[in-house]
């Protein structure tokens with residue numbers, strides 16, 4: 480029996496959609512959408528596409544051939560994903576060119592190869608291939624990784640290079656027929672994916688139907704929705720109702736948090752793809768970390784009694800599987816709380832504007848702070864915090880650090896664009912002087928080690944500007 484298709488993904492002209500409408504209709508409601516008209520000025524759409532509309536593979540070999548990339552062998556399953564190989568872009572293109580001229584699209588053994596997760600922007604920062612559309616700028620993941628690394632203690636994670644992730648901005652390239660198996664995105668983040676050339680076919684399953692693609696123990700999920708899916712292993716699969724769509728060249732798809740999806744390249748395709756989260760979906764990240772933590776713990780429960788640092792091992796395994804551990808996530812939350820707070824305070828000093836607190840920017844900063852507080856409240860109840868000092872963050876030292884100042888100002892610039900606001904800056908030297916009426920020294924003269932301390936800090940900080948938590 481074929482898939483049950485319940486509908487198509489909506490297609491909207493991105494030039495006629497306001498940021499506020501995008502937030503209300505898609506981001507906050509966690510609904511997919513295809514946006515058109517947003518790639519007109521991209522250099523990638525000129526340099527990377529030949530006159531016949533196909534990928535300009537020669538251009539890649541000539542300019543970026545030396546890069547080492549991850550290539551998925553689309554015909555071979557390894558664990559829950561496609562088998563990965565490492566090769567240079569030059570080799571990858573060479574295989575592609577030779578075999579597309581021989582008409583088979585795969586390598587010598589007839590394998591279909593798909594270049595994935597190429598950190599192109601990190602590798603070629605001066606070659607500005609594209610600009611991120613405003614709709615996707617409120618991206619805590621990449622803004623954070625531009626200034627900080629996920630693990631403050633890379634030494635202890637050195638051996639596991641799969642978690643040393645520099646950013647989540649990728650290029651994908653593959654011949655017709657390459658594909659990505661059914662999955663939900665890393666951290667249960669949002670993603671956006673733009674077709675520079677080629678076309679993709681997408682199949683989506685809403686989070687409320689997830690259980691239908693899992694086995695009865697909720698352990699493994701279907702790999703390929705078009706393979707014979709064994710009824711006895713996945714008893715709910717036949718009931719799943721899918722959304723589908725064809726994404727054309729120059730169209731951008733917004734993939735909401737936690738939606739399972741499978742993707743097929745209908746033609747030779749190059750796409751640009753970011754993963755991201757912000758206040759609207761950060762609770763998904765924590766929920767996933769918590770689930771993965773309990774899973775990681777379950778796997779090694781039998782060595783608990785002979786292990787010197789059982790909790791430490793659980794966290795290390797969590798970071799290897801999920802991309803971050805509790806400490807990484809908590810420190811990220813603290814830094815975002817501080818950045819949103821200092822920007823909120825900066826806004827409040829603009830005495831000429833008595834309406835400051837009802838501005839779009841003030842409302843967004845407050846929503847961010849409230850959602851951070853809400854996630855942190857959920858973290859409080861996890862007993863792993865009680866057993867060890869997960870983090871020690873000196874607030875005063877943090878906000879005076881150069882990376883924090885840069886991070887905060889990058890966040891400020893982003894929000895001035897999305898909220899159409901005049902520039903706001905954070906300068907720690909001016910910050911304390913400009914808020915003489917408020918005892919900020921007292922507020923920031925503390926350390927945060929546990930989630931309940933972050934919650935109290937936020938409550939106190941907001942009270943000082945007349946906002947009750």
Ligand SMILES: O=C(O)CCC(=O)C(=O)O
Nearest residue numbers: 658659670672734742752
């Ligand atoms: O384009 C692909 O093959 C996969 C992209 C994807 O899964 C995503 O953007 O979330």
